[in-house]
Amino acid sequence: MFRLLVRSVSFALALTVTSACGNDSVTIPTTPTPDPITETFSGTLTPNGAATHTFSSSASGSVSATLAAVGPDDTIVMGLALGTWNGTGCAVIIANDTAVQTAVIYGNVTQAGQLCVRAYDVGRFTEPTNYEISVVHP
Secondary structure, three states, X not given: OHHHHHXXXXXXXXHHHHHHHOXXXXXXXXXXXXXXXXXXXXXXXXXXXXXXEEEEEOOOEEEEEEEEEEEOOOOOOEEEEEEEEXXXXXXXXXXXXXXXXXXXXXXXEOOOEEXXXXXXXXXXXXXXXXXXXXXXXX
């Protein structure tokens, strides 16, 4: 009889613990990742010239800048840089002083904010040079 009582209590206890667990699902909140934004900037640089273009990142994530086109000579070497915009200038963080057409520089931003991409002559231009930069960012 005692064994039957112990089994009954054990069964009732197991049933209580099991029903307390239930089939509740736990939802872990996540921050949605924004779709990347592609922006294109273009212009003409003169010998010893430079140009800065600003853009806003809406979240943390990867940023890339591609020197998509250079002309009239697509083999010309120029500078390409990514940085943070401080309201008056581009504080360069990553630079490639030997960028040619199709060169890419990569970076990461840790929070939303104002960023910049900069194109510049590194002493190789002999005539005005057109450029196009494609920037992908969060």
